[in-house]
Amino acid sequence: MSVTLSVNGEERTFTGDPRTPLIDVLRDHMRLTGAKSVCREGFCGACTVHVDGEPMVSCLIPVGTLAGRAVTTIEGIAGGGAQLNAVQQALLDHDVVQCGMCFPGMVMTLSAFLETSAQPTRAALKAELSGNACRCTGYERIIDAALSVTGQEVAAP
Amino acid sequence: MTDAGHAEKAVMNFPRRDAQDKITGRTRYTTDVGGSEVIHAVLLRAEVASARIVRLDVEPARRMPGVRAIATADDAPGLYGIGIADHPLLARDAIRYHGEPIVALAADTLDQARAALAVIELELAPLPAVPTMAAALAEDAPLVHPDWKSYEVLAEGSVRQGNVAWEATVTRGDSDAAFARPDVTIVEGCYQVGRQSHVPFEPRAAVVSYEDGRFHIHTSTQVPWTVRDVTARALGVPESQVRVTVPAVGGGFGLKFDASIEPCAAVLARMSGRTVSIVNSRREEQMTCLSRENAEIRIRSAVTQEGEIVGREATVLMDCGAYGGEQVFLTSMTAHTLGGNYRLGTARLSSRAIYTNTPPNGAFRACNGVYNTFALERHTDEIADAIGMDRLEFRRRNVLGDKDLGSTGQVFEGNVLGPMIDRMEALRASSGDRKALADGRLYGRATTVGTWFIFVGLSAATVNLNSDGSATLVTTGVEIGQGTMMQALPQIVAASLGIPPEQVIVKSADTDAAGRDLGVGGGRTTVSIGAASVAACEEVKAKLLDVASEMLQTDRSELVLADGRIEIAGRPGTGTTIQQVIAEVESRTGPVSGNGSFTAPGAVSALPGCVAGHFLDAIDLPVFAVHDCELAIDPDTGQVEILAYRVVQDVGRALNPRAIHGQIQGGVAQGLGYALHEEITINDSGAFDQQGFESYHLPLAADVIPVEFDLYEGAPSCGPLGTKGAGEVPILNVGATVACAVADATGTKVSSLPLTPPKVMALIDGRQPELQHHHISPVWVENTLQSA
Known part of the structure; x- marks a missing residue:
């Protein structure tokens, strides 16, 4: 079929x-x-x-x-080629990647969420990421990067 | 330039160069290699814990569509192992654990391969199984390896017998006299921990071809040279016939510190003449995970009213599962983990790897250290409580300092743990306590200390300085996510040669291209490969400076390499570009390259006669950690919430503070999982109950909090530029700290991990019976083969 x-x-x-x-x-x-x-x-x-x-x-x-x-x-997600969307750029700028296996999924979840939720709280972001497990990073620096996309800078990149 | 000058230039938050491909999905991990080129291998695995193979007939599978090759034990006759060669690649006569591979088979598609496996005829006769260490040590216990005496011993000084795969002991001073002193309080405790599964998101996987009489193994490993050696041993071929290459590895955490399925694919590649892909399914990966071992521990200490530890005795049983593997080596480490942290008047330690009919265990981040630190720090709190001393004050009085003796009699250099405790006090003061957040729940807090060490050892590096002024670093180091290959090493080479780190190309691991290396683990890569790289750079620099000295009419001692130039020290802009010097060297003697190598300095040693059965009796590069945790427990559910987590970590020199932050946050999260909810139970068939993500609970985003940390620099280190590995140690005392804080909150004896809500509820309700290890004698010597 x-x-x-x-x-x-x-x-x-x-x-x-x-x-x-x-x-x-x-x-x-x-x-x-x-x-x-x-x-x-x-x-x-x-x-x-x-x-x-x-x-x-x-x-x-x-x-x-x-x-x-x-x-x-x-x-x-970013129109192909070497382009990055805002979420990818933030993850890059904050240097949060480790083994990298979870990041394609993280990018897809965060990109969709941040398009619909302009100023999410840290707690809301963490709740949104509950379906994306990561074994390396301990999440918080990914959250920092995602918050920076919304202009909520919480840690120096 | 002075070493201090190099070091300062090397320090920076240099970003990872592999991040962009990883976040755009372009990185090609081993599991991403495929397409029509490869055929697919699967393994027939045992579904019982212990049995004799009566009959095995693979012929029906040969007649199935798409099948290209089938291998059994006859095709891989060699035994391999660490310390003892006890491990066959494929089971021959006996099944020793649920999940043990028996047949390897490759077919054009995965579905065809699985269909062919299903028609293999296997007849088994059940044998009694040894499910636990208590059962293994019982009188008249069946032997997991009845032929244990016949195995080749690969390391000197073995102490072993029957189900005791290996034993390492420490005996320093007159322990009996210490415990008989009239002025001491004797404190005794039993502790236990379960297994922890690494759950790397990329499972173990390999793609293998056989060309021109050699195997090419492209694999997701931390130890390319071990894969080479094990494949050669198992298949009975010369090591030189095996080449191992390693792309980006999607997580390791120690699981990939041993060879596993690679040699199976190698046999099939040679048979079929095709490129063979083998990838563990997630169920296989979980069910045969070389987990952090379960362990059972008894500690006994004699302590004066002033808090002096005059005697310590301990026995640690480590479950190696059906084959010795890493645990044989890890028996050595108890002396430095459980035997670490504190000054001891006398010490008697017995550390034993025990065979059981369960899946083999392996290495996991801060292996052996995590649970021994848990047991030691719980015991330490129990001692302080018993003599009525403040828990932190007891630690302050006893932590190892300058010229103190470790358990094996090794002399430690420098006061490190003491000042680190002060720094933790300062960190706590600056962030403030979170007691208010407990909001009516039970509140607990604890501070613990921990001792780890960098597993130094063989590394090799070649640096080729290219005519454009870039450098190529060739090693067999592997990038598993830790960042060393992306950050620390290019930073070190760049600082050494006075070029930007962007101009340092780091070649991915290829055993055909670089010298031998022990692999990525134990926090050793920055130290060992870093030191080899610095040595290689020294040779490169010598070649450059010889010629530059002539070109610039300046004594070479006055020349420095900086900013891509070779200049007169203190006069920036003088001299010439590195490219011009390279061109001149090339015209005289050819391309510029240097080689460097490194191994354990061996500058420290145990007191003579103190140790038996040890692979290493003193540690070259200790690393210390101080952790602090505040938590709240819901008295109705037993749910633990972490309110604050703080780390002071001995890093030697923080080359890339941002990257170290990432390791601390990630390592602590992994430790919180171990402490609170990652649990493996073994059922009656000898299999793990937890076969996937639904039942094995990894920490999720909501389970963690931002870790506060302070990097302690300046402790003595033999590492390049004063570095120590920073990726291994963040997990070291998380289990210990959480357990001590839960004990503090509940006022109970916390003796086992993980602290799942039902277990915490049992503690709160007084339903948790005190842990007793009836199979570990209170008489220390009875827990050694010396008593036999």
């Missing part, structure tokens, strides 16, 4: 089992390896992508449900 969906603004067709999780379609079939397949049960958030602008974990979405929908991955 075939499913046609938009991936990073490009029409793509997947032929195969419609129950295949979106993460596997992206990584194995389209070779978009930015989204990470970590827990495969919806807890870690490392595979987060946007579906019609909403952040969702791609490990739990059967590709067959996405006909005609628009998927944006980390590869497409």
Whole structure:
């Protein structure tokens, strides 16, 4: 069976089992390896992508449900190429990355949240990140970076 | 330039150069290598804890679609291990743990490989299992390794017998006399901890090809040379036939400090002639995690009313699981962790790695130190309470200072822990206490101290100075997220050569390109590879200065390398560019390069006759930490909330303070998980109950708070520019500090971790029976093979 969906603004067709999780379609079939397949049960958030602008974990979405929908991955979040969006720039400026595996998902979650919530509190940001686990950083410096996007500078970058 | 001048130039918040690709999804980890090029390997794993293999028939699998290669123990006959070669790559006759690999198989697709595994015929005869260390040490316990005597011993001085895989002991002074003194109070305690799973987001993975008679293993590891050695041993091929390369590693934390599945893919690559990818599923990764080991500890101390510790005896049982692995080595470390922190009149320590029919354990950030610090610091609070002395005052009086003896009799240099306690007091005073935030809940606070050490050892570096004035640093160091390869090393090389750190290219690890290295772990990379890099730079500088001295008609002792130039000291703008000097050297003798190497300085030693069975009996580079925690406990639920967490860390010299901040925040968070909710339980089939993220609870954003910290600089260090590793130690005393604060809040004896809400409720309600280790004798010598 075939499913046609938009991936990073490009029409793509997947032929195969419609129950295949979106993460596997992206990584194995389209070779978009930015989204990470970590827990495969919806807890870690490392595979987060946007579906019609909403952040969702791609490990739990059967590709067959996405006909005609628009998927944006980390590869497409800033318009492609070497461009960075504001969240990515802040993470870079604050030098918060360590192993890096969780960051594509973190960027997808934070980018969507900060578009809709202009002045979130620190607590609200932490609550929003509850679906994105990180084993290296201890989160707080990621929160610092995200707050700086909203003009709430809490720590020197 | 003076060393001090170099050091100042090296200090900066140099940003990571790998961050941009990591936040845009472009980084290619081992698990991102794939496509139509590779075939996929899977492992048939045991689903029982202990059994004899009666029959194994892989022929049905050969007839399945897409199958390209199948390997069994016959294809990898060698045994490997640390200290003892006890570990087969694939089980041959016996199953010793749930999850042990038996067959490796590769097929065109992962689905085909899994389908083929399912038709392999395996017949097992169950054997009695040894599920716990208490069972392993019982009289007439079945032996996990009935043939233990026949194994090759790889390290000198082994002390082992039956289910005791390895034993390391310390005996300093007349312990019996100390405990018999009439003026001492004797305090005794039992402690235990469970396992901790690393949960690196990138599981263990490798992509292996076999070309021109050599294996090329591209893998997610912290130890490229160990992977090379283990593969050679397991497969029975010369080490020179194995090349290991390492891209960005998606987290390690010690899990990847040993070889695991790489050699399986190597066998299959040689058989099939194809590039073979092997990636642990998340379930496999959890179920066969080389965890931080569970441990059981008994400590006994004789202390005077003035707080002098005249005698200390301790026994530490470390579960190595079915194979010795890292725990064999870790037995040595009890002397420096549990035996650390304090001056001891006499010391008797027994540290034992015990075989059980459970998944093998391994290394985990501040391995051995985390739980020994927990036990030691809980015991320390119990001592202070028993003699009626303030807990911090007791520590002040006893912490190791200049010229004090460690447990093995090694002489420590410098007063470090004492001043660090003062700095913690200052940090607490400046941030203010958070008692008000407890808001009616139980409030507790604790300050603990900890001793770690940098695991120095072999490293090699080559520096090639390019004609454009950039330098290429070639080592087999690995970037696992800690930042050393991205920050500390280019900063050190740049300062040494007087060029910007952006101009230092750091080659990723390739065992064909650089010399031997012990690997990334124990906080050693900045120190060991850093020192080798400085030595390599010295050779480069000597070549440059010889020629520049002639070119500039100035004695070389008056020349400095700075800002991409070679100048006369104190006269910026004089001299010439580094490129011009390089061009001149190249015209005379060819391209400019230098080699450097490093190993443990070995300047310290134990007192003669104090230690037995140790891999290292003194520590070259101690590192100290002081932690402080305030917390609140909900008396209705047992839920612990951390209100404040403070760290004073001995860093030698803070080369990149911002990066160290990242390590402290991350290490403390990992420690809070260990202290409060990361729990592994082993069920009747010998498997972990926690098989994924749903049941194994990592700290999430809401579980952490910003850690306050103060970097303590200036302690003695053999590291380059006075550095010490800063990434390992932040987790060291988190379990200890939280446990002491929970004990403070509840007024109870806290003897085990993790402190999950049900356990805390049991403490509050008085339903937690006092921990007893019936399998660890109160008579110390009975816990050693010396008594046999």
